[in-house]
Amino acid sequence: MTPPAPAPATSQPAHGVAPLLSVEDLTTVFRLADGREAPAVDGVSFTIASGETLGLVGESGSGKSVTALSIVRLVRPPGRITGGRVVIDGHNVFDLDEREMRSIRGRRIGFVFQEPMVALDPVYTIGAQIEETLAVHALARGAAARRRVIELLDAVRIPRPDERADAYPHQLSGGLRQRAMIALALSAEPALVIADEPTTALDVTVQAEILDLLRDMRRAFNLSLLLITHDLGVVAGMADRVAVMYAGRIVEQAPTADVLHAPAHPYTRGLLASMPGARPGTRLEAIAGTVPPIGSLPIGCAFAPRCPRRFEACDERPPITAAAPGHDVRCFLYPGAGA
Amino acid sequence: MTALLEVGHLVKDFSAHGSLFRKGPVTRAVDDVTFSIETGETFGLVGESGSGKTTTGRCLLRLIEPTSGEVRFRDENVLAMPPRELRRTRRHLQMVFQDPYSSLDPRMRAGASVAEPLVIHRIGNRQARDARVATLFDLVGLPADAAARYPHEFSGGQRQRIGLARALALEPSLLVLDEPVSALDVSVQAQVVNLLLDLQQRLGLTYLFIAHDLRLVRQICSRVAVMYRGRIVELGPADRLFDAPAHGYTRALLTAIPRLDVTGRLDRVEYDEASFERLPLSEVAAGHWAAV
Incomplete structure (x- = not known):
């Protein structure tokens, strides 16, 4: 292991309060076609309060x-986490x-992706998917789960949530699908x-x-x-x-x-x-x-x-x-x- | 300035899955669109x-056949042209697509892709075409040895340069640019935008710039038309349209653009879709039209 950087890392949340999430020196490598491994994430550290x-x-x-x-x-081969810690609730998730x-x-930790169809299963209704998450985490079942689904869809401002709960992902517009995915991400609080x-x-x-x-x-x-x-x-x-x-x-x-x-x-x-957009009619200042x-x-600064x-x-x-x-x-x- | 391209009352209907004897429901994708583009401008x-x-852009080149209306290029009616004449006119009217990867043949070397329009139009011999390809590569800022490589060997920005070189091979006067940089990262996007501006100046090109990125449109367009539900709801000089939008939908669109100088919620104007009416454009200020 290399010694920690001597310079002070100063952008931390309020003193004395443990952050909710702490990522420390995270490194994830990918195997290239020629067999070498190269870092896609290289010593990344940050915290979120x-x-x-x-x-x-x-x-x-x-x-x-x-x-x-x-x-x-959720890194899959050819990717591999090779170093660092990710601490949430005091536990290193790698342990x-x-x-x-x-x-x-x-x-x-809930997830919202760019493309809702990644997170939403096309063969189940929106309501069924949220109910399943509630069941997996033992939060609600049966009629209570159904009520919670409608509350969540209402919270993300999906109109007529009781009807939309029975809709399949493809039956919703892009914006509504994104709202449904946010509801799913929030369902287990x-x-x-x-x-x-x-x-x-x-x-x-x-x-x-x-x-x-x-x-x-x-x-x-x-x-x-x-x-x-x-x-x-x-x-x-x-x-x-x-x-x-x-x-x-x-x-x-x-x-x-x-x-x-x-x-x-x-x-x-x-x-x-x-x-x-800043100065209409002019050339942009491109990075070469x-x-x-x-x-x-x-080896040195990657932007050099x-x-x-x-x-x-x-x-x-x-x-x-x-x-x-x-x-x-x-x-x-x-x-x-x-x- | 004179109009290079004039579009009048353009309509395109798509009919969904009908049967042999009964047509399906008709969707009007382009609904009575009228505008003109002046020589040398970016519209x-x-x-x-x-x-x-996008459907409007494709109708202009008859990549999609419009249902009705008029498209006049240098005062000639493009929609009435027989195939041979259309082919001749298309030399002057070229299209650049969003994703150069899908518009370039993956098995064809970059040089051959750029030379292909010359081959199709039987322009020059092998030697002359090679020289022309070298000139085009230089024009779009690609190294000469790039001609021997395949599309997958290039970055997104380089592939868009190849797409541009191919579109420029026949020395067109109007380029229809359909989201030409929206697949690119912002730092690379700026390089390609600057190239488009340089080429316009050097070659006297006219651009129809189709885009959803309003920040970029403000940056490079002289005049702008805003489309909503197949219709132009507002058209005018870019500075005028961005500073004093007249249509409710334009206001909603412009106030939704993320801003570097606003932290927190944007002060947005919402547009009530139910309030939409198919109104004709009327002139609200000199050269500034709105469907109000």
């Missing part, structure tokens, strides 16, 4: 979805047996919901409705939320803190306003500058090049080959330092205190 | 899924 929303932002291949799957141990793990999934691109496949007006709903559910159920998205606009409206991922690593982590208004890492700056494929990342501010130091792997109090960054431009 | 056609924007 009770009631807090963390936005995990990155482009495709950044490792944000693999991070989510690793938290609930649990599969039966204990199943009670964490759903009961403590989890403390944390992991939402992986929950609005990416939706039209902009439906997206706005679903984000409003997630905000309301967060308050009503006192939820913590890990919101995974590529859209910084979605994060701006939802997250308390933001972690930016690039090539398997978190390169910046800070309160949302700090990331959006005072981005520290050159990648975050580039990402914000490349977003359209592309994300290197997994398995051919540079595309970085306008790279220098000699970037050939080595940068540690986490503080760009400002509570604002962590992985970049040699910020030597920090103890680095 | 944005926006709307949510099912609004009819």
